[in-house]
Amino acid sequence: MGSTAYYTGCEYADYQPHFLDSCSLCGRSLSNNSDIFMYRGNTPFCSQECRQEQIEMDEASEKRWKISSSKRSNKSRQTSDSTKESDTNKAVRTGTVAVS
Numbered sequence: 743m744g745s746t747a748y749y750t751g752c753e754y755a756d757y758q759p760h761f762l763d764s765c766s767l768c769g770r771s772l773s774n775n776s777d778i779f780m781y782r783g784n785t786p787f788c789s790q791e792c793r794q795e796q797i798e799m800d801e802a803s804e805k806r807w808k809i810s811s812s813k814r815s816n817k818s819r820q821t822s823d824s825t826k827e828s829d830t831n832k833a834v835r836t837g838t839v840a841v842s
Contacts, residue, residue, distance in 0.1 A: 767792040 762778060764771050765788035772778055772788055779787040787793035 762786050765789075765792055767796050 761784060762772055764786075766785045767787060770788045772786060776788070779790055779793040781787060781793050781796055785796070787796065
């Protein structure tokens with residue numbers, strides 16, 4: 743009788759949710775008897791609609807990234823081209839200089 747036990751109020755204090763517990767987009771619970779729609783390996787969705795919405799959001803963000811990346815590369819290309827042009831437009835005098 744020397745040991746005392748007490749109730750903390752939560753039996754699952756150290757519970758870590760499993761990645762298949764809920765839909766990654768809407769958060770709806772994924773029950774044991776329902777289909778789970780996966781995307782990119784380990785991302786679960788409750789329906790084809792939720793998965794498709796995530797696919798479209800990812801495609802849109804990749805498209806924005808590619809556009810901004812190409813704008814940056816075009817800008818750096820234009821800067822290097824203008825530097826080359828300014829170098830070719832410089833006047834250079836050649837000849838012999840006599841100093842007495």
